[in-house]
Amino acid sequence: MNRKLKVLVSGTGFAGQGHTDAFRAVGAEVVGIVGRTPHVVAEVAQKMDIPFSGTNWQEALEACQPDIVSIGTPGGAHYETIKQSIEFGCHVYSDKPLTVDGDSAIKLYELAKTKNVKTAFASSFRYMPHVLHAKRLVANGAIGEPVEAEFMSHFHLERDIPFGWSHRKEDGGGRLNNNFTHMMSIATSVIGEKILSIIGEVRDDLGKAPIVKGVHNFKTRRDYIPKDLNDPNLEWGESNVEWSYTVMAKLESEFAAKPVSVLFKHGGLNPRFNEDHIVFYGTKGAVYIKGHYGMGPLYIWDESKTWQELPLPQDIVDDQPKVDGDTERNWQYLAREFVKDIEGQAFAPYQTFKEGSQYQQLIDIIRKNDNWTDVIHLQ
Structure with a gap:
Protein backbone atom coordinates (compact mmCIF):
# COMPACT_ATOMS: atom_id res chain seq x y z
CA MET A 1 0.00 0.00 0.00
CA ASN A 2 1.30 3.45 -0.91
CA ARG A 3 -0.87 5.36 1.58
CA LYS A 4 -1.34 5.01 5.31
CA LEU A 5 -4.33 3.03 6.51
CA LYS A 6 -6.93 5.31 8.09
CA VAL A 7 -8.24 4.37 11.54
CA LEU A 8 -11.37 5.56 13.35
CA VAL A 9 -11.39 4.91 17.12
CA SER A 10 -14.41 4.26 19.33
CA GLY A 11 -13.81 5.18 22.96
CA THR A 12 -12.05 8.01 24.75
CA GLY A 13 -10.76 6.24 27.87
CA PHE A 14 -7.69 4.11 28.55
CA ALA A 15 -8.41 1.63 25.75
CA GLY A 16 -9.41 4.18 23.13
CA GLN A 17 -6.31 6.26 23.76
CA GLY A 18 -4.16 3.14 23.94
CA HIS A 19 -5.49 1.88 20.61
CA THR A 20 -4.74 5.29 19.09
CA ASP A 21 -1.11 5.10 20.19
CA ALA A 22 -0.84 1.47 19.03
CA PHE A 23 -2.03 2.12 15.48
CA ARG A 24 0.07 5.25 15.12
CA ALA A 25 3.12 3.29 16.25
CA VAL A 26 2.63 0.73 13.47
CA GLY A 27 2.29 3.33 10.73
CA ALA A 28 -1.47 3.87 10.47
CA GLU A 29 -3.17 7.27 10.54
CA VAL A 30 -5.81 7.88 13.22
CA VAL A 31 -8.30 10.19 11.52
CA GLY A 32 -11.09 10.34 14.09
CA ILE A 33 -12.34 9.42 17.55
CA VAL A 34 -15.89 8.99 18.85
CA GLY A 35 -17.16 9.04 22.43
CA ARG A 36 -20.38 9.47 24.42
CA THR A 37 -19.69 12.85 26.05
CA PRO A 38 -19.11 15.84 23.72
CA HIS A 39 -16.66 17.79 25.89
CA VAL A 40 -14.66 14.65 26.79
CA VAL A 41 -14.22 13.46 23.21
CA ALA A 42 -13.29 17.00 22.11
CA GLU A 43 -10.66 17.24 24.86
CA VAL A 44 -9.16 13.84 24.04
CA ALA A 45 -9.05 14.63 20.31
CA GLN A 46 -7.27 17.91 21.00
CA LYS A 47 -4.84 16.31 23.44
CA MET A 48 -3.98 13.49 21.01
CA ASP A 49 -4.06 15.65 17.87
CA ILE A 50 -6.86 13.66 16.20
CA PRO A 51 -8.50 15.72 13.42
CA PHE A 52 -12.12 14.51 13.79
CA SER A 53 -14.16 14.01 16.96
CA GLY A 54 -17.84 13.40 17.54
CA THR A 55 -20.53 11.42 19.34
CA ASN A 56 -22.38 9.89 16.36
CA TRP A 57 -20.68 6.74 15.02
CA GLN A 58 -22.46 6.55 11.66
CA GLU A 59 -21.67 10.20 10.94
CA ALA A 60 -18.04 9.55 11.85
CA LEU A 61 -17.84 6.64 9.41
CA GLU A 62 -19.17 8.87 6.63
CA ALA A 63 -16.90 11.77 7.51
CA CYS A 64 -13.68 9.81 8.08
CA GLN A 65 -14.00 6.98 5.52
CA PRO A 66 -11.74 4.70 7.59
CA ASP A 67 -10.07 1.50 6.47
CA ILE A 68 -10.00 0.20 10.06
CA VAL A 69 -12.16 0.87 13.08
CA SER A 70 -10.74 0.26 16.54
CA ILE A 71 -13.19 -0.53 19.35
CA GLY A 72 -11.98 0.57 22.77
CA THR A 73 -15.25 0.90 24.67
CA PRO A 74 -16.83 -1.46 27.25
CA GLY A 75 -18.38 -4.58 25.72
CA GLY A 76 -21.97 -3.40 26.07
CA ALA A 77 -21.33 -0.67 23.51
CA HIS A 78 -19.74 -2.93 20.89
CA TYR A 79 -22.52 -4.58 18.92
CA GLU A 80 -24.12 -1.71 16.98
CA THR A 81 -20.82 0.09 16.48
CA ILE A 82 -19.14 -3.01 15.08
CA LYS A 83 -22.19 -3.95 12.99
CA GLN A 84 -22.28 -0.51 11.35
CA SER A 85 -18.54 -0.66 10.74
CA ILE A 86 -18.64 -4.06 9.05
CA GLU A 87 -21.56 -2.99 6.88
CA PHE A 88 -19.55 0.10 5.93
CA GLY A 89 -16.76 -2.22 4.75
CA CYS A 90 -14.22 -1.55 7.49
CA HIS A 91 -11.79 -3.98 9.01
CA VAL A 92 -12.41 -4.19 12.77
CA TYR A 93 -10.00 -4.37 15.71
CA SER A 94 -12.00 -4.95 18.92
CA ASP A 95 -11.03 -5.15 22.54
CA LYS A 96 -12.53 -7.91 24.63
CA PRO A 97 -15.27 -8.87 25.28
CA LEU A 98 -16.58 -8.94 21.73
CA THR A 99 -20.20 -8.41 22.89
CA VAL A 100 -22.34 -9.23 25.92
CA ASP A 101 -23.45 -12.74 24.84
CA GLY A 102 -22.75 -15.55 22.43
CA ASP A 103 -25.69 -14.95 20.09
CA SER A 104 -24.75 -11.35 19.28
CA ALA A 105 -21.06 -12.27 18.96
CA ILE A 106 -21.87 -15.01 16.44
CA LYS A 107 -23.88 -12.52 14.38
CA LEU A 108 -20.88 -10.20 14.13
CA TYR A 109 -18.55 -13.04 13.21
CA GLU A 110 -20.90 -14.26 10.48
CA LEU A 111 -21.45 -10.71 9.18
CA ALA A 112 -17.71 -10.12 8.96
CA LYS A 113 -17.30 -13.31 6.93
CA THR A 114 -20.15 -12.30 4.62
CA LYS A 115 -18.71 -8.81 4.05
CA ASN A 116 -15.18 -10.23 3.68
CA VAL A 117 -13.58 -7.86 6.18
CA LYS A 118 -10.70 -8.76 8.47
CA THR A 119 -11.20 -8.80 12.24
CA ALA A 120 -8.87 -8.82 15.24
CA PHE A 121 -9.89 -9.80 18.77
CA ALA A 122 -7.68 -8.23 21.43
CA SER A 123 -7.47 -10.86 24.14
CA SER A 124 -3.87 -9.94 23.65
CA PHE A 125 -1.91 -11.05 26.71
CA ARG A 126 -0.90 -14.08 24.65
CA GLN A 320 8.47 -6.79 21.26
CA PRO A 321 7.12 -3.27 20.60
CA LYS A 322 9.16 -0.66 22.43
CA VAL A 323 6.46 0.84 24.65
CA ASP A 324 5.90 0.94 28.40
CA GLY A 325 3.01 -1.02 29.90
CA ASP A 326 2.09 -4.65 29.28
CA THR A 327 -1.40 -3.83 28.01
CA GLU A 328 -0.17 -1.11 25.70
CA ARG A 329 2.63 -3.29 24.33
CA ASN A 330 0.24 -6.16 23.63
CA TRP A 331 -2.24 -3.87 21.85
CA GLN A 332 0.58 -2.66 19.62
CA TYR A 333 1.80 -6.20 18.91
CA LEU A 334 -1.65 -7.20 17.69
CA ALA A 335 -2.15 -3.95 15.75
CA ARG A 336 1.16 -4.55 13.98
CA GLU A 337 0.18 -8.02 12.78
CA PHE A 338 -3.33 -6.86 11.85
CA VAL A 339 -2.00 -4.01 9.72
CA LYS A 340 0.52 -6.32 8.06
CA ASP A 341 -2.29 -8.69 7.13
CA ILE A 342 -4.44 -5.91 5.67
CA GLU A 343 -1.50 -4.57 3.68
CA GLY A 344 -0.70 -8.02 2.26
CA GLN A 345 2.56 -8.49 4.17
CA ALA A 346 3.71 -11.61 6.00
CA PHE A 347 2.17 -11.66 9.49
CA ALA A 348 1.96 -13.83 12.58
CA PRO A 349 -1.45 -15.48 13.06
CA TYR A 350 -3.75 -13.62 15.45
CA GLN A 351 -7.15 -14.12 17.04
CA THR A 352 -10.21 -12.93 15.15
CA PHE A 353 -13.95 -12.67 15.76
CA LYS A 354 -14.02 -16.45 15.40
CA GLU A 355 -12.33 -16.72 18.80
CA GLY A 356 -14.18 -13.67 20.11
CA SER A 357 -17.56 -15.26 19.39
CA GLN A 358 -16.42 -18.62 20.75
CA TYR A 359 -15.30 -17.02 24.02
CA GLN A 360 -18.70 -15.32 24.46
CA GLN A 361 -20.41 -18.69 23.98
CA LEU A 362 -18.11 -20.23 26.59
CA ILE A 363 -18.91 -17.44 29.02
CA ASP A 364 -22.64 -18.01 28.49
CA ILE A 365 -22.17 -21.69 29.36
CA ILE A 366 -20.10 -20.97 32.47
CA ARG A 367 -22.52 -18.32 33.74
CA LYS A 368 -25.38 -20.81 33.76
CA ASN A 369 -23.80 -22.20 36.95
CA ASP A 370 -25.69 -25.47 36.45
CA ASN A 371 -22.82 -27.95 36.69
CA TRP A 372 -23.37 -29.03 40.28
CA THR A 373 -24.56 -32.48 41.30
CA ASP A 374 -26.71 -32.47 44.45
CA VAL A 375 -25.30 -35.10 46.84
CA ILE A 376 -27.22 -34.24 50.01
CA HIS A 377 -29.33 -37.36 49.55
CA LEU A 378 -26.30 -39.69 49.69
CA GLN A 379 -26.07 -41.98 52.75
Whole structure:
Protein backbone atom coordinates (compact mmCIF):
# COMPACT_ATOMS: atom_id res chain seq x y z
CA MET A 1 0.00 0.00 0.00
CA ASN A 2 1.30 3.45 -0.91
CA ARG A 3 -0.87 5.36 1.58
CA LYS A 4 -1.34 5.01 5.31
CA LEU A 5 -4.33 3.03 6.51
CA LYS A 6 -6.93 5.31 8.09
CA VAL A 7 -8.24 4.37 11.54
CA LEU A 8 -11.37 5.56 13.35
CA VAL A 9 -11.39 4.91 17.12
CA SER A 10 -14.41 4.26 19.33
CA GLY A 11 -13.81 5.18 22.96
CA THR A 12 -12.05 8.01 24.75
CA GLY A 13 -10.76 6.24 27.87
CA PHE A 14 -7.69 4.11 28.55
CA ALA A 15 -8.41 1.63 25.75
CA GLY A 16 -9.41 4.18 23.13
CA GLN A 17 -6.31 6.26 23.76
CA GLY A 18 -4.16 3.14 23.94
CA HIS A 19 -5.49 1.88 20.61
CA THR A 20 -4.74 5.29 19.09
CA ASP A 21 -1.11 5.10 20.19
CA ALA A 22 -0.84 1.47 19.03
CA PHE A 23 -2.03 2.12 15.48
CA ARG A 24 0.07 5.25 15.12
CA ALA A 25 3.12 3.29 16.25
CA VAL A 26 2.63 0.73 13.47
CA GLY A 27 2.29 3.33 10.73
CA ALA A 28 -1.47 3.87 10.47
CA GLU A 29 -3.17 7.27 10.54
CA VAL A 30 -5.81 7.88 13.22
CA VAL A 31 -8.30 10.19 11.52
CA GLY A 32 -11.09 10.34 14.09
CA ILE A 33 -12.34 9.42 17.55
CA VAL A 34 -15.89 8.99 18.85
CA GLY A 35 -17.16 9.04 22.43
CA ARG A 36 -20.38 9.47 24.42
CA THR A 37 -19.69 12.85 26.05
CA PRO A 38 -19.11 15.84 23.72
CA HIS A 39 -16.66 17.79 25.89
CA VAL A 40 -14.66 14.65 26.79
CA VAL A 41 -14.22 13.46 23.21
CA ALA A 42 -13.29 17.00 22.11
CA GLU A 43 -10.66 17.24 24.86
CA VAL A 44 -9.16 13.84 24.04
CA ALA A 45 -9.05 14.63 20.31
CA GLN A 46 -7.27 17.91 21.00
CA LYS A 47 -4.84 16.31 23.44
CA MET A 48 -3.98 13.49 21.01
CA ASP A 49 -4.06 15.65 17.87
CA ILE A 50 -6.86 13.66 16.20
CA PRO A 51 -8.50 15.72 13.42
CA PHE A 52 -12.12 14.51 13.79
CA SER A 53 -14.16 14.01 16.96
CA GLY A 54 -17.84 13.40 17.54
CA THR A 55 -20.53 11.42 19.34
CA ASN A 56 -22.38 9.89 16.36
CA TRP A 57 -20.68 6.74 15.02
CA GLN A 58 -22.46 6.55 11.66
CA GLU A 59 -21.67 10.20 10.94
CA ALA A 60 -18.04 9.55 11.85
CA LEU A 61 -17.84 6.64 9.41
CA GLU A 62 -19.17 8.87 6.63
CA ALA A 63 -16.90 11.77 7.51
CA CYS A 64 -13.68 9.81 8.08
CA GLN A 65 -14.00 6.98 5.52
CA PRO A 66 -11.74 4.70 7.59
CA ASP A 67 -10.07 1.50 6.47
CA ILE A 68 -10.00 0.20 10.06
CA VAL A 69 -12.16 0.87 13.08
CA SER A 70 -10.74 0.26 16.54
CA ILE A 71 -13.19 -0.53 19.35
CA GLY A 72 -11.98 0.57 22.77
CA THR A 73 -15.25 0.90 24.67
CA PRO A 74 -16.83 -1.46 27.25
CA GLY A 75 -18.38 -4.58 25.72
CA GLY A 76 -21.97 -3.40 26.07
CA ALA A 77 -21.33 -0.67 23.51
CA HIS A 78 -19.74 -2.93 20.89
CA TYR A 79 -22.52 -4.58 18.92
CA GLU A 80 -24.12 -1.71 16.98
CA THR A 81 -20.82 0.09 16.48
CA ILE A 82 -19.14 -3.01 15.08
CA LYS A 83 -22.19 -3.95 12.99
CA GLN A 84 -22.28 -0.51 11.35
CA SER A 85 -18.54 -0.66 10.74
CA ILE A 86 -18.64 -4.06 9.05
CA GLU A 87 -21.56 -2.99 6.88
CA PHE A 88 -19.55 0.10 5.93
CA GLY A 89 -16.76 -2.22 4.75
CA CYS A 90 -14.22 -1.55 7.49
CA HIS A 91 -11.79 -3.98 9.01
CA VAL A 92 -12.41 -4.19 12.77
CA TYR A 93 -10.00 -4.37 15.71
CA SER A 94 -12.00 -4.95 18.92
CA ASP A 95 -11.03 -5.15 22.54
CA LYS A 96 -12.53 -7.91 24.63
CA PRO A 97 -15.27 -8.87 25.28
CA LEU A 98 -16.58 -8.94 21.73
CA THR A 99 -20.20 -8.41 22.89
CA VAL A 100 -22.34 -9.23 25.92
CA ASP A 101 -23.45 -12.74 24.84
CA GLY A 102 -22.75 -15.55 22.43
CA ASP A 103 -25.69 -14.95 20.09
CA SER A 104 -24.75 -11.35 19.28
CA ALA A 105 -21.06 -12.27 18.96
CA ILE A 106 -21.87 -15.01 16.44
CA LYS A 107 -23.88 -12.52 14.38
CA LEU A 108 -20.88 -10.20 14.13
CA TYR A 109 -18.55 -13.04 13.21
CA GLU A 110 -20.90 -14.26 10.48
CA LEU A 111 -21.45 -10.71 9.18
CA ALA A 112 -17.71 -10.12 8.96
CA LYS A 113 -17.30 -13.31 6.93
CA THR A 114 -20.15 -12.30 4.62
CA LYS A 115 -18.71 -8.81 4.05
CA ASN A 116 -15.18 -10.23 3.68
CA VAL A 117 -13.58 -7.86 6.18
CA LYS A 118 -10.70 -8.76 8.47
CA THR A 119 -11.20 -8.80 12.24
CA ALA A 120 -8.87 -8.82 15.24
CA PHE A 121 -9.89 -9.80 18.77
CA ALA A 122 -7.68 -8.23 21.43
CA SER A 123 -7.47 -10.86 24.14
CA SER A 124 -3.87 -9.94 23.65
CA PHE A 125 -1.91 -11.05 26.71
CA ARG A 126 -0.90 -14.08 24.65
CA TYR A 127 1.81 -11.75 23.33
CA MET A 128 3.56 -11.38 26.68
CA PRO A 129 7.22 -12.26 26.04
CA HIS A 130 7.34 -15.01 28.68
CA VAL A 131 4.15 -16.54 27.26
CA LEU A 132 5.78 -16.58 23.82
CA HIS A 133 8.81 -18.24 25.42
CA ALA A 134 6.60 -20.87 27.09
CA LYS A 135 4.91 -21.54 23.76
CA ARG A 136 8.29 -22.19 22.16
CA LEU A 137 9.45 -24.46 24.98
CA VAL A 138 6.30 -26.59 24.86
CA ALA A 139 6.42 -26.84 21.08
CA ASN A 140 10.08 -27.92 21.25
CA GLY A 141 9.27 -30.74 23.68
CA ALA A 142 10.98 -29.20 26.72
CA ILE A 143 8.32 -30.64 29.07
CA GLY A 144 7.46 -33.74 27.08
CA GLU A 145 3.76 -34.10 26.28
CA PRO A 146 1.70 -31.39 28.00
CA VAL A 147 -0.83 -32.95 30.38
CA GLU A 148 -2.28 -30.09 32.41
CA ALA A 149 -2.02 -26.38 33.15
CA GLU A 150 -3.18 -24.02 35.87
CA PHE A 151 -3.93 -20.31 35.90
CA MET A 152 -4.17 -18.81 39.40
CA SER A 153 -4.95 -15.15 40.08
CA HIS A 154 -6.21 -12.99 42.94
CA PHE A 155 -6.63 -9.30 42.16
CA HIS A 156 -7.83 -7.87 45.50
CA LEU A 157 -9.82 -5.18 43.69
CA GLU A 158 -11.29 -2.47 45.91
CA ARG A 159 -14.91 -3.29 46.72
CA ASP A 160 -15.88 0.38 46.63
CA ILE A 161 -14.68 1.19 43.12
CA PRO A 162 -17.49 3.39 41.68
CA PHE A 163 -20.41 1.56 40.08
CA GLY A 164 -20.04 1.34 36.31
CA TRP A 165 -19.88 -0.93 33.29
CA SER A 166 -17.66 -3.50 35.05
CA HIS A 167 -20.53 -4.23 37.49
CA ARG A 168 -23.14 -4.88 34.80
CA LYS A 169 -23.59 -7.93 32.60
CA GLU A 170 -25.48 -5.89 30.00
CA ASP A 171 -22.50 -3.54 29.65
CA GLY A 172 -19.87 -6.23 29.20
CA GLY A 173 -18.75 -6.38 32.82
CA GLY A 174 -17.68 -9.36 34.90
CA ARG A 175 -14.41 -11.16 35.45
CA LEU A 176 -15.07 -13.75 32.75
CA ASN A 177 -15.32 -11.06 30.09
CA ASN A 178 -12.35 -9.12 31.34
CA ASN A 179 -9.99 -11.71 32.79
CA PHE A 180 -10.91 -15.19 31.55
CA THR A 181 -10.74 -14.05 27.91
CA HIS A 182 -7.04 -13.30 28.39
CA MET A 183 -6.38 -16.47 30.35
CA MET A 184 -8.00 -18.75 27.78
CA SER A 185 -6.14 -16.94 25.03
CA ILE A 186 -2.83 -17.64 26.78
CA ALA A 187 -3.75 -21.28 27.33
CA THR A 188 -4.72 -21.92 23.72
CA SER A 189 -1.70 -20.07 22.36
CA VAL A 190 0.66 -22.44 24.22
CA ILE A 191 -1.30 -25.72 24.25
CA GLY A 192 -3.47 -25.58 21.14
CA GLU A 193 -6.34 -23.53 19.80
CA LYS A 194 -9.01 -26.25 19.86
CA ILE A 195 -11.19 -26.18 23.00
CA LEU A 196 -12.90 -29.55 23.50
CA SER A 197 -15.00 -29.15 26.66
CA ILE A 198 -15.60 -26.80 29.56
CA ILE A 199 -17.21 -26.67 33.00
CA GLY A 200 -17.35 -23.81 35.46
CA GLU A 201 -18.78 -21.95 38.41
CA VAL A 202 -19.15 -18.21 39.04
CA ARG A 203 -19.86 -16.14 42.12
CA ASP A 204 -20.84 -12.50 42.78
CA ASP A 205 -18.86 -11.62 45.92
CA LEU A 206 -19.54 -7.89 45.64
CA GLY A 207 -23.26 -7.15 45.70
CA LYS A 208 -23.18 -3.37 45.37
CA ALA A 209 -20.95 -0.38 44.68
CA PRO A 210 -21.28 3.40 45.21
CA ILE A 211 -22.59 5.52 42.35
CA VAL A 212 -20.21 8.38 41.60
CA LYS A 213 -20.33 10.84 38.69
CA GLY A 214 -17.39 11.94 36.59
CA VAL A 215 -15.57 8.62 36.00
CA HIS A 216 -14.46 8.53 32.35
CA ASN A 217 -11.21 6.55 32.45
CA PHE A 218 -11.13 2.93 33.67
CA LYS A 219 -7.56 3.32 34.91
CA THR A 220 -8.38 6.25 37.23
CA ARG A 221 -11.65 4.96 38.71
CA ARG A 222 -9.97 4.24 42.07
CA ASP A 223 -9.47 7.98 42.50
CA TYR A 224 -13.25 8.40 42.75
CA ILE A 225 -13.90 6.05 45.69
CA PRO A 226 -16.02 8.10 48.15
CA LYS A 227 -14.23 9.18 51.31
CA ASP A 228 -17.33 8.60 53.44
CA LEU A 229 -19.01 5.33 52.50
CA ASN A 230 -21.53 5.82 55.31
CA ASP A 231 -22.88 9.06 53.86
CA PRO A 232 -26.70 8.62 53.91
CA ASN A 233 -26.96 10.59 50.65
CA LEU A 234 -24.70 8.15 48.79
CA GLU A 235 -26.45 6.09 46.10
CA TRP A 236 -25.58 2.45 45.43
CA GLY A 237 -25.77 0.29 42.32
CA GLU A 238 -26.39 -3.47 42.34
CA SER A 239 -23.83 -5.77 40.73
CA ASN A 240 -25.21 -8.54 38.49
CA VAL A 241 -21.98 -10.18 37.34
CA GLU A 242 -19.34 -12.53 38.70
CA TRP A 243 -16.30 -11.31 40.63
CA SER A 244 -14.83 -14.80 41.08
CA TYR A 245 -14.80 -17.89 38.88
CA THR A 246 -13.48 -21.43 38.71
CA VAL A 247 -13.32 -23.02 35.26
CA MET A 248 -11.94 -26.33 34.00
CA ALA A 249 -11.36 -27.04 30.32
CA LYS A 250 -9.91 -29.69 28.05
CA LEU A 251 -7.81 -28.55 25.10
CA GLU A 252 -6.56 -30.54 22.15
CA SER A 253 -2.83 -30.30 21.57
CA GLU A 254 -0.71 -31.41 18.64
CA PHE A 255 2.03 -32.05 21.21
CA ALA A 256 0.02 -34.55 23.29
CA ALA A 257 -1.78 -37.82 22.64
CA LYS A 258 -4.55 -37.00 25.14
CA PRO A 259 -6.53 -33.81 25.85
CA VAL A 260 -4.78 -31.35 28.17
CA SER A 261 -6.62 -30.43 31.39
CA VAL A 262 -6.64 -26.74 32.31
CA LEU A 263 -7.74 -25.09 35.59
CA PHE A 264 -8.57 -21.38 35.69
CA LYS A 265 -9.06 -19.96 39.21
CA HIS A 266 -9.68 -16.26 39.67
CA GLY A 267 -10.74 -14.22 42.68
CA GLY A 268 -11.32 -10.62 41.65
CA LEU A 269 -11.77 -9.37 45.20
CA ASN A 270 -9.59 -11.85 47.09
CA PRO A 271 -6.10 -11.01 48.43
CA ARG A 272 -3.20 -13.14 47.27
CA PHE A 273 -0.84 -14.90 49.67
CA ASN A 274 1.68 -16.32 47.23
CA GLU A 275 2.23 -14.92 43.75
CA ASP A 276 -0.27 -15.39 40.95
CA HIS A 277 1.07 -17.77 38.34
CA ILE A 278 0.66 -19.85 35.20
CA VAL A 279 2.07 -23.39 34.98
CA PHE A 280 2.24 -25.87 32.10
CA TYR A 281 2.91 -29.45 33.26
CA GLY A 282 4.18 -32.20 31.00
CA THR A 283 5.31 -35.82 31.13
CA LYS A 284 8.97 -34.79 31.45
CA GLY A 285 8.87 -31.40 33.16
CA ALA A 286 7.03 -28.13 33.69
CA VAL A 287 7.17 -24.44 32.84
CA TYR A 288 6.20 -21.90 35.51
CA ILE A 289 5.57 -18.19 34.86
CA LYS A 290 5.15 -15.73 37.70
CA GLY A 291 2.28 -13.24 37.44
CA HIS A 292 -1.37 -13.60 36.53
CA TYR A 293 -0.86 -12.62 32.90
CA GLY A 294 2.57 -14.19 32.48
CA MET A 295 4.65 -11.18 33.49
CA GLY A 296 7.61 -13.39 34.43
CA PRO A 297 10.19 -14.48 35.16
CA LEU A 298 9.86 -17.97 33.69
CA TYR A 299 11.19 -21.14 35.34
CA ILE A 300 11.60 -24.68 34.00
CA TRP A 301 11.63 -28.02 35.81
CA ASP A 302 13.49 -30.63 33.79
CA GLU A 303 15.80 -33.58 34.22
CA SER A 304 17.82 -31.57 36.75
CA LYS A 305 14.87 -32.06 39.15
CA THR A 306 14.90 -28.44 40.25
CA TRP A 307 13.36 -25.15 39.13
CA GLN A 308 15.70 -23.02 37.04
CA GLU A 309 15.00 -19.48 35.83
CA LEU A 310 15.41 -19.08 32.07
CA PRO A 311 16.26 -15.75 30.43
CA LEU A 312 14.14 -14.54 27.55
CA PRO A 313 15.53 -15.45 24.11
CA GLN A 314 16.90 -12.34 22.47
CA ASP A 315 14.79 -12.69 19.34
CA ILE A 316 11.60 -12.58 21.45
CA VAL A 317 12.89 -9.47 23.23
CA ASP A 318 13.79 -7.81 19.92
CA ASP A 319 10.35 -8.54 18.44
CA GLN A 320 8.47 -6.79 21.26
CA PRO A 321 7.12 -3.27 20.60
CA LYS A 322 9.16 -0.66 22.43
CA VAL A 323 6.46 0.84 24.65
CA ASP A 324 5.90 0.94 28.40
CA GLY A 325 3.01 -1.02 29.90
CA ASP A 326 2.09 -4.65 29.28
CA THR A 327 -1.40 -3.83 28.01
CA GLU A 328 -0.17 -1.11 25.70
CA ARG A 329 2.63 -3.29 24.33
CA ASN A 330 0.24 -6.16 23.63
CA TRP A 331 -2.24 -3.87 21.85
CA GLN A 332 0.58 -2.66 19.62
CA TYR A 333 1.80 -6.20 18.91
CA LEU A 334 -1.65 -7.20 17.69
CA ALA A 335 -2.15 -3.95 15.75
CA ARG A 336 1.16 -4.55 13.98
CA GLU A 337 0.18 -8.02 12.78
CA PHE A 338 -3.33 -6.86 11.85
CA VAL A 339 -2.00 -4.01 9.72
CA LYS A 340 0.52 -6.32 8.06
CA ASP A 341 -2.29 -8.69 7.13
CA ILE A 342 -4.44 -5.91 5.67
CA GLU A 343 -1.50 -4.57 3.68
CA GLY A 344 -0.70 -8.02 2.26
CA GLN A 345 2.56 -8.49 4.17
CA ALA A 346 3.71 -11.61 6.00
CA PHE A 347 2.17 -11.66 9.49
CA ALA A 348 1.96 -13.83 12.58
CA PRO A 349 -1.45 -15.48 13.06
CA TYR A 350 -3.75 -13.62 15.45
CA GLN A 351 -7.15 -14.12 17.04
CA THR A 352 -10.21 -12.93 15.15
CA PHE A 353 -13.95 -12.67 15.76
CA LYS A 354 -14.02 -16.45 15.40
CA GLU A 355 -12.33 -16.72 18.80
CA GLY A 356 -14.18 -13.67 20.11
CA SER A 357 -17.56 -15.26 19.39
CA GLN A 358 -16.42 -18.62 20.75
CA TYR A 359 -15.30 -17.02 24.02
CA GLN A 360 -18.70 -15.32 24.46
CA GLN A 361 -20.41 -18.69 23.98
CA LEU A 362 -18.11 -20.23 26.59
CA ILE A 363 -18.91 -17.44 29.02
CA ASP A 364 -22.64 -18.01 28.49
CA ILE A 365 -22.17 -21.69 29.36
CA ILE A 366 -20.10 -20.97 32.47
CA ARG A 367 -22.52 -18.32 33.74
CA LYS A 368 -25.38 -20.81 33.76
CA ASN A 369 -23.80 -22.20 36.95
CA ASP A 370 -25.69 -25.47 36.45
CA ASN A 371 -22.82 -27.95 36.69
CA TRP A 372 -23.37 -29.03 40.28
CA THR A 373 -24.56 -32.48 41.30
CA ASP A 374 -26.71 -32.47 44.45
CA VAL A 375 -25.30 -35.10 46.84
CA ILE A 376 -27.22 -34.24 50.01
CA HIS A 377 -29.33 -37.36 49.55
CA LEU A 378 -26.30 -39.69 49.69
CA GLN A 379 -26.07 -41.98 52.75
